[in-house]
Amino acid sequence: MKVLVIGGGISGISAAKVLLGLGAQVILVEKEEAPGGLMSKIANCRIGFQRFFSEIAGHEDLKIFVSCHVKKVRSEGNGFNILLSNGERLHVDKVIIAAGALPYKPQPSLFPNSARVMTSLEFDKIIDQKTSEIPPDMKKICFILCVGSREKEFPLCSGVCCSYALRQIKWLFQREEGVSVTVFYNDLRLAGQEFYLQELFRHKGVKFLRTTTRAITPLQNKVRVKYYTA
Known part of the structure; x- marks a missing residue:
């Protein structure tokens, strides 16, 4: 055959x-x-x-x-x-x-075009082991989960972004300890060791904020995130 x-x-x-x-x-x-x-x-x-x-x-x-x-x-x-x-x-x-999948492209109105607003795959290039170091101006990072899901247009959970973000935080801390990290989410859906991993990150100072609406505004050398808690 x-x-x-x-x-x-x-x-x-x-x-x-x-x-x-x-x-x-x-x-x-x-x-x-x-x-x-x-x-x-x-x-x-x-x-x-x-x-x-x-x-x-x-x-x-x-x-x-x-x-x-x-x-x-x-x-x-x-x-x-x-x-x-x-x-x-x-x-x-x-x-x-087995043609694979296409990464979700966020709406420009919600996620403006800025070098400081990036997708997970773009951030992966920074935390990859083949990269020499984390950029010195990247000391305060926020992760926005549930992008493109858990909303009116697509109410289902993607089933991957929570785990993906935890994995990126782990690699980030292995590369650079002195980074401030905030995670915005609708719901955290974790399984097995991932639950204990996020508990470990909480003890390391990572902030997990359950929010409903976020607005991102690029500034000169940073990004402002406005949010409302649930």
Whole structure:
């Protein structure tokens, strides 16, 4: 059996690993220059992914196409004819779509365009171990959780931002102890050791504030956050 896996992130590589273990031939297509997906952009997660990927990277039944995407798919009999953007034509028995996810883009009206207002992935670049040091003017940081969720347009919990923020605070403290941290949230939904982690951070001086409305105003060398407690 020959299977096409679209997407070379952690989901695509996991699918490819299982398929290879079952004796299938796997063709993996990744639009970026190398497999990794979002996991390769998260601070200090690259090594874990690279180790995981190395377990199948040299497999004789695995073929990888990078810097290209699927251009056309046509069903034929019990399989599919595939045209890739690099001109390669394939015939496969099955297709797995593991195209990953897109990071949420906050509304400019709520989160203004400023070098001091950044997304989690942008902040990851700062706290990553390959970065030499934390910028000297970054001594007071606030995390705003539930962005894009727990609101009228999308009332559900994202299920990830609480844990993600705690992880970033942990890496931040490992890089720089003398930072003042405030976390604005709607609800904290933590499991297992994450609950004890946030308790530890409270003892280290991290402020957790349950708020409803926030307004962000960029100033010359800082950002002002106006909020109302629930």
